[in-house]
Each structure stands twice: as structure tokens, then as C-alpha cells.
Amino acid sequence: MAAEKPVVAVTCTAPVNIAVIKYWGKRDEKLILPINSSLSVTLHQDQLKTTTTAAISRDFTEDRIWLNGREEDIGQPRLQACLKEIRRLACKRRSGSPEDPLPLSHSCKVHIASENNFPTAAGLASSAAGYACLAYTLARVYGVESDLSEVARRGSGSACRSLYGGFVEWQMGERADGKDSIARQVAPESHWPELRVLILVVSAGKKLTGSTVGMQTSVETSPLLRFRAEAVVPARMVEMARCVRERDFQAFGRLTMQDSNQFHATCLDTFPPISYLNDTSRRIIHLVHRFNALHGHTKVAYTFDAGPNAVIFTLDETVAEFVAAVRHSFPPESNGDKFLQGLPVEPALLSDELKAVLGVDPAPGGIKYIIATQVGPGPQVLDDPGARLLGPDGLPKPAA
Numbered sequence: 438m439a440a441e442k443p444v445v446a447v448t449c450t451a452p453v454n455i456a457v458i459k460y461w462g463k464r465d466e467k468l469i470l471p472i473n474s475s476l477s478v479t480l481h482q483d484q485l486k487t488t489t490t491a492a493i494s495r496d497f498t499e500d501r502i503w504l505n506g507r508e509e510d511i512g513q514p515r516l517q518a519c520l521k522e523i524r525r526l527a528c529k530r531r532s533g534s535p536e537d538p539l540p541l542s543h544s545c546k547v548h549i550a551s552e553n554n555f556p557t558a559a560g561l562a563s564s565a566a567g568y569a570c571l572a573y574t575l576a577r578v579y580g581v582e583s584d585l586s587e588v589a590r591r592g593s594g595s596a597c598r599s600l601y602g603g604f605v606e607w608q609m610g611e612r613a614d615g616k617d618s619i620a621r622q623v624a625p626e627s628h629w630p631e632l633r634v635l636i637l638v639v640s641a642g643k644k645l646t647g648s649t650v651g652m653q654t655s656v657e658t659s660p661l662l663r664f665r666a667e668a669v670v671p672a673r674m675v676e677m678a679r680c681v682r683e684r685d686f687q688a689f690g691r692l693t694m695q696d697s698n699q700f701h702a703t704c705l706d707t708f709p710p711i712s713y714l715n716d717t718s719r720r721i722i723h724l725v726h727r728f729n730a731l732h733g734h735t736k737v738a739y740t741f742d743a744g745p746n747a748v749i750f751t752l753d754e755t756v757a758e759f760v761a762a763v764r765h766s767f768p769p770e771s772n773g774d775k776f777l778q779g780l781p782v783e784p785a786l787l788s789d790e791l792k793a794v795l796g797v798d799p800a801p802g803g804i805k806y807i808i809a810t811q812v813g814p815g816p817q818v819l820d821d822p823g824a825r826l827l828g829p830d831g832l833p834k835p836a837a
């Protein structure tokens with residue numbers, strides 16, 4: 438009989454993704470199956486990532502989870518669905534495999550600790566990175582090698598897109614059991630090296646309507662959402678994949694903005710209506726359109742998820758000028774030195790022409806800070822034992 442190892446621990450990281458063709462609405466609430474396909478860009482983990490350690494041991498008497506240092510309820514249905522699914526896959530694979538390093542490990546209890554390198558309160562999509570990281574880490578610890586879309590998806594729909602780097606589509610699938618509702622890479626992160634992403638953090642407040650409840654109400658009440666899913670998104674998926682393949686920024690940017698606008702239109706069409714954008718979000722939209730109009734073509738594009746923060750796509754050559762335009766329109770209030778985070782951006786002077794075009798009253802403090810980032814890779818395994826979030830006893834390491 439193989440010797441028992443007290444603890445097997447694995448630590449992984451996973452990225453945030455931002456949809457350019459939005460997922461909004463489920464056809465199956467339990468299996469988390471969407472009413473339309475979606476396509477996203479994976480953001481670089483140097484700026485935004487979740488780190489998760491999972492450890493299994495025969496000595497553990499119950500499953501436990503700690504998020505950002507605080508113990509949370511492992512009984513949450515979505516966490517339970519992920520755990521159940523990974524154990525099912527582990528069982529399936531293990532039956533009859535004599536090389537199992539920890540025999541019957543799928544029956545061991547697990548301890549999980551997870552942390553974000555960005556403030557959860559910033560209102561950025563942390564659940565996608567969180568559940569993708571959970572699925573990826575559990576798969577490593579339980580020795581599962583099959584497609585992890587279902588495991589991540591059962592945590593949060595958009596999480597399955599964070600299982601890959603670069604540009605990723607989540608194919609809605611047709612089957613009732615969801616087996617064909619999977620994420621797939623459209624192009625790797627090296628495909629479009631000039632592409633840049635700026636996250637304009639508008640508000641750190643908690644949102645009024647979460648995406649799960651919001652999309653459920655939209656499915657029940659919005660005829661526009663049904664029209665979007667059936668008649669608009671299929672062609673947009675094809676066109677967006679082409680834009681990415683051909684690195685056609687003009688068309689990519691335009692379609693990204695149109696799809697974000699249509700998603701927010703379906704929110705307004707929901708009854709009672711949902712509004713995620715605020716005055717600052719709308720000012721950003723106008724700023725982008727004025728900036729593009731001055732240049733005579735689409736140099737910058739915005740997209741908004743279920744909150745007021747803007748995510749901006751642009752090319753390397755335009756970042757400095759656009760950041761200067763943002764600073765001009767939204768002068769930083771208190772944290773001038775921390776206003777720009779992430780990738781370095783050269784300072785740029787605005788032309789008088791641009792200043793005149795942007796000539797609306799400035800809105801000091803409207804944008805709290807900017808995170809500059811780029812397209813990045815998918816989940817990674819960290820081999821360095823120092824990166825572990827759980828100690829040898831299986832409990833969270835005290836914060837350094």
C-alpha cells in the first residue's frame with residue numbers, strides 16, 4: 438500500500454476577464470447555462486489576480502474555506518456545486534488508476550484559502566477569477582485533467598472564461614445537461630501585443646443589484662434581452678472573433694461599445710429597470726466618443742459590466758494621450774500620485790484642440806484611480822512553497 442502523505446497542497450493563480458460580447462441571462466439557473474454565447478479578454482495577472490491554495494489531508498474533518506483571510510461558509514450552494522463536480526470528475530478518473538499519489542484522495546476533506554491582489558471593494562469582477570482559480574487549483578490537488586468549464590461555471594458563469602489566457606469564447610451550447618457549454622481560447626495572449634486595457638475605477642461602493650439576480654429579472658421581463666440573445670449575439674460572436682483574429686481595432690472597439698450599450702439597454706428594459714451606470718460612467722462614454730471624433734476614427738473603446746467602472750480598450754500608441762484626457766476631465770482629488778497604477782504610462786500634454794473638444798466642466802474625483810494593464814495568460818501553478826496561503830497544519834498562514 439502506498440504511504441499516506443499528511444497534506445497535499447497546491448497553489449495557483451487565475452486572471453480576471455472582461456467580456457466584449459456580454460453574457461446576461463441563464464436558460465438553466467442550477468447548471469448556469471447561458472442564453473447566449475459570450476467572448477472576453479483575459480487581463481494580465483501582474484495587475485489583477487486571485488491566488489488560491491487548496492490542501493487535502495486525511496486529518497481534516499471538514500471542508501473549510503478562507504477568503505482574503507476570513508473564514509466563509511463552505512455550505513454556499515455554488516461552492517458546494519464546484520466541490521461536488523470536481524470530486525465526481527476525480528472519482529471517475531481514479532477508478533482503476535493504481536498510480537494515484539494519494540489513494541482515494543477524492544474522499545479527503547479540503548481546506549481552501551483564496552486572496553485577490555486587488556481590493557474586492559473596487560467592484561471589479563472578482564468572482565470570475567475566484568471561481569476559475571478554485572476550479573483550477575482543486576483540479577490539480579485532486580488530479581483531474583478533464584475540461585474544467587463546468588466546474589468554474591457552476592461557481593459563476595463568467596468564471597469559465599478565466600480558465601484561458603488571451604481571447605476566450607464561452608460557447609452557450611445546446612444540450613440540456615450543459616456538456617457542450619464550454620470555454621475555448623480564440624487567440625492566445627501573444628496574439629495582439631499592442632492591445633492595452635485601462636480600468637477606470639469610478640466607485641468602490643457595493644452594487645445595488647448583483648448580476649445573478651439582475652439577469653434573472655431581465656430574462657423574466659425584458660423582450661429586448663430575448664431579441665438580443667436570439668437575433669443579435671450569434672452574428673456578433675462571429676464578427677468579434679474575426680476582429681480579434683485580424684487585429685482590427687476599429688471594428689473591435691466599435692462592436693465592444695455597441696455590445697456594452699445593448700447590454701445596458703436590456704437592463705433598462707428590465708422591469709423594474711436596473712441601472713448600473715452613473716453620471717461618471719456616462720461622462721466617460723462622452724469623453725471616449727469626443728476623443729474618437731477628434732481623431733476621425735475609433736482609437737479608444739469602453740465597456741461596462743454590472744457596475745459603474747469603465748474598462749477601456751486601446752492600443753499602446755494611444756494610452757498616454759487618453760490618460761492625459763482622463764486626467765483633464767476628472768482631475769484626481771486626493772491621491773494624485775496613486776491615480777495611475779499598473780503598467781507605466783508616459784506623461785503626455787494635451788493639444789489645445791483636444792482640450793477644447795473635451796471642454797466640458799471637469800469632474801474632480803469622479804474617477805478614483807486607473808489601473809493600466811494588458812492581455813494576459815490563463816491560470817498558473819505556483820511551485821514556490823513560500824507562495825502557499827495555508828501552512829503545513831492546513832490553516833491560513835498569518836499575514837506577513
Ligand code: DP6
Nearest residue numbers: 456459460593594595648649742743
Ligand atoms: C455583466 O458571471 O457574475 O459581467 O453566472 O450569475 O455568477 P453568474 O453571473 P456573472 O455575470 C457576469 C455578467 C457580466 C457580463 C459578462 O461578464 O459576460
